[in-house]
Amino acid sequence: MFKASQKLAIAALALGALVSAPAAWADEEADLIINGEKMDIRVEAPEGHPLDEILSGWIFRTDETQALETDDFDNPSFIFVEQAQEAWSTVEGEAGKSCESCHGDVAESMKGVRAAMPKYNEQAKDLWSLENYINSCRTERMQAKPWKWAKADMDAMVALIGLQSRGMPMSVKVDGPAAEYFKKGEEIYYTRFGQLELSCANCHEDNYGNMIRADHLSQGQINGFPTYRLKNTKLNSIHARFKGCIRDTRAETFSPGSEEFRALELYVAWRGQGLSIETPSVRQ
Numbered sequence: 262m263f264k265a266s267q268k269l270a271i272a273a274l275a276l277g278a279l280v281s282a283p284a285a286w287a288d289e290e291a292d293l294i295i296n297g298e299k300m301d302i303r304v305e306a307p308e309g310h311p312l313d314e315i316l317s318g319w320i321f322r323t324d325e326t327q328a329l330e331t332d333d334f335d336n337p338s339f340i341f342v343e344q345a346q347e348a349w350s351t352v353e354g355e356a357g358k359s360c361e362s363c364h365g366d367v368a369e370s371m372k373g374v375r376a377a378m379p380k381y382n383e384q385a386k387d388l389w390s391l392e393n394y395i396n397s398c399r400t401e402r403m404q405a406k407p408w409k410w411a412k413a414d415m416d417a418m419v420a421l422i423g424l425q426s427r428g429m430p431m432s433v434k435v436d437g438p439a440a441e442y443f444k445k446g447e448e449i450y451y452t453r454f455g456q457l458e459l460s461c462a463n464c465h466e467d468n469y470g471n472m473i474r475a476d477h478l479s480q481g482q483i484n485g486f487p488t489y490r491l492k493n494t495k496l497n498s499i500h501a502r503f504k505g506c507i508r509d510t511r512a513e514t515f516s517p518g519s520e521e522f523r524a525l526e527l528y529v530a531w532r533g534q535g536l537s538i539e540t541p542s543v544r545q
């Protein structure tokens with residue numbers, strides 16, 4: 262067995278062998294303008310924030326991938342957003358209601374909702390992600406079946422609701438009853454996982470801007486989620502991305518919807534406080 266200090270040295274070596282300086286950046290100064298509206302993709306970090314500058318993941322993508330997000334006609338996510346728009350007004354469940362029956366127009370009723378997620382729910386006495394709110398309406402108010410986390414129906418609805426906050430700054434509450442979740446999320450962020458013994462911070466705080474294999478490392482921000490990935494040609498949820506990143510360190514992982522991932526979501530949302538919501542974004 263290795264001692265802890267030796268293990269750390271090995272992990273550092275492993276990461277050192279994986280990362281390298283990028284051969285070429287996409288235009289570092291480029292602005293993200295979606296359908297003519299300018300997004301805040303570079304935000305000054307407040308006092309006590311672990312980063313100097315808060316940067317959207319869009320900055321780190323290739324010109325081609327970046328371009329797909331600048332116009333909704335080119336953004337492949339919108340096929341799924343349209344499906345969710347249909348689901349929004351479709352009656353389901355024993356109560357004979359659709360989302361629209363109670364909430365009316367999605368653009369009006371859901372504006373700003375995503376920007377504050379996840380948030381503490383007083384009644385449930387728990388930290389809830391957007392998925393929790395959607396499923397509680399489905400089961401309690403519609404008497405319909407819950408949707409599975411990180412699956413197509415749910416991800417599409419999260420994208421439709423998220424889109425209504427596009428351009429608004431991420432602004433989660435981390436004090437009061439949310440504080441204990443924030444602390445737990447922070448702990449997970451700095452925990453080294455797997456055989457590679459890498460934490461989120463090792464890649465997304467210490468090495469953003471560098472290449473890891475063929476990938477240009479970003480700060481791992483979640484302001485664009487759910488995100489359409491060219492790799493799997495579908496929407497990907499925040500928790501599915503967390504799961505994938507932990508799996509890449511060859512570790513066992515938490516499940517989408519778990520208390521751990523909701524806490525981590527709150528902490529990561531705070532790391533991106535002030536960035537414009539870009540939902541639904543496009544990534545490699």
Ligand code: HEC
Pocket residue numbers: 349358359360361362363364374391394395398399402403418422
């Ligand atoms: C029978 C009425 C009813 C139906 C049907 C319903 N909701 Fe709700 N929903 C509510 C009420 C009431 C609340 C809590 C009060 C509020 O925040 O608006 C709520 C809250 C929410 C919230 C949290 C809003 C926030 O600001 O925190 C979301 C998101 C949501 N609903 C989405 C949906 C979706 C998606 C559907 C359809 C799948 C749906 N709801 C169906 C009544 C309903």
Ligand code: HEC
Pocket residue numbers: 317318319321449450459460461462463464465473476477478479480481482483485488502503506507509510525529544
């Ligand atoms: C071994 C390095 C590594 C570790 C450890 C790692 N990630 Fe990642 N992560 C990546 C790579 C590579 C990508 C894809 C390129 C990019 O956006 O940075 C990525 C992407 C992401 C994204 C998507 C960013 C966007 O703009 O779409 C999020 C969010 C994310 N990671 C969060 C996390 C969290 C939270 C952890 C810890 C649980 C973590 N990552 C651990 C390598 C890592």
